[in-house]
Amino acid sequence: xxxxxxxxxxxxxxxxxxxxxxxxxxxxxxxxxxxxxxxxxxxxxxxxxxxxxxxxxxxxxxxxxxxxxxxxxxxxxxxxxxxxxxxxxxxxxxxxxxxxxxxxxxxxxxxxxxxxxxxxxxxxxxxxxxxxxxxxxxxxxxxxxxxxxxxxxxxxxxxxxxxxxxxxxxxxxxxxxxxxxxxxxxxxxxxxxxxxxxxxxxxxxxxxxxxxxxxxxxxxxxxxxxxxxxxxxxxxxxxxxxxxxxxxxxxxxxxxxxxxx
Numbered sequence: 127x128x129x130x131x132x133x134x135x136x137x138x139x140x141x142x143x144x145x146x147x148x149x150x151x152x153x154x155x156x157x158x159x160x161x162x163x164x165x166x167x168x169x170x171x172x173x174x175x176x177x178x179x180x181x182x183x184x185x186x187x188x189x190x191x192x193x194x195x196x197x198x199x200x201x202x203x204x205x206x207x208x209x210x211x212x213x214x215x216x217x218x219x220x221x222x223x224x225x226x227x228x229x230x231x232x233x234x235x236x237x238x239x240x241x242x243x244x245x246x247x248x249x250x251x252x253x254x255x256x257x258x259x260x261x262x263x264x265x266x267x268x269x270x271x272x273x274x275x276x277x278x279x280x281x282x283x284x285x286x287x288x289x290x291x292x293x294x295x296x297x298x299x300x301x302x303x304x305x306x307x308x309x310x311x312x313x314x315x316x317x318x319x320x321x322x323x324x325x326x327x328x329x330x331x332x333x334x335x336x337x338x339x340x341x342x343x344x345x346x347x348x349x350x351x352x353x354x355x356x357x358x359x360x361x362x363x364x365x366x367x368x369x370x371x372x373x374x375x376x377x378x379x380x381x382x383x384x385x386x387x
């Protein structure tokens with residue numbers, strides 16, 4: 127799955143740059159950022175700030191050249207990570223598990239665990255790092271009670287087909303940060319909406335894997351493209367629709383801080 131990044135400019139009241147602390151609902155573009163060389167990887171910041179349920183929320187990509195291995199130097203006891211492979215194939219090593227996975231694959235890294243990356247291919251590999259820390263205390267017993275950190279290979283996920291398109295469930299479980307953390311992938315065929323615009327208490331992140339959508343946010347509509355991140359605040363009206371002439375794919379990510387969510 128090849129991901130092409132596009133730049134989207136939005137009204138200033140709806141979208142903020144990565145340097146702003148308070149994150150607002152909007153489309154955040156990977157293409158606006160410059161590469162920053164950090165050792166053997168190249169980093170691009172997408173967003174960085176805080177939200178209603180997250181005292182820290184950061185998304186960036188790392189790119190690793192062929193034949194290189196990247197081992198993060200710090201293990202964070204207070205943050206979780208969600209890794210999403212953007213392009214290429216990469217070998218992930220997470221505790222006692224190692225898998226070579228393709229674009230769309232994910233890894234959930236619970237607080238205190240460590241992941242490493244090895245590029246054994248002839249082309250560069252890029253992945254998203256989603257760092258987050260809940261406003262609630264870390265709950266190790268709840269998180270590990272829901273299962274260990276894990277890797278999910280996109281190519282091995284069960285596909286459900288409907289007239290609208292396709293869906294893949296990646297996981298739905300408690301973690302060290304949340305009462306419930308849920309990620310699924312949706313494909314929309316041309317002309318279809320995932321659902322009517324609606325609201326809910328939980329915040330949400332839409333990560334565009336391929337194609338384009340038109341996202342309703344409040345009373346406005348904005349185009350989001352491959353590689354873009356759409357952050358949706360609590361209780362804001364929202365809903366995606368594929369208005370292009372080809373299928374699109376995105377990850378929908380929701381975190382539930384309250385048992386009543």
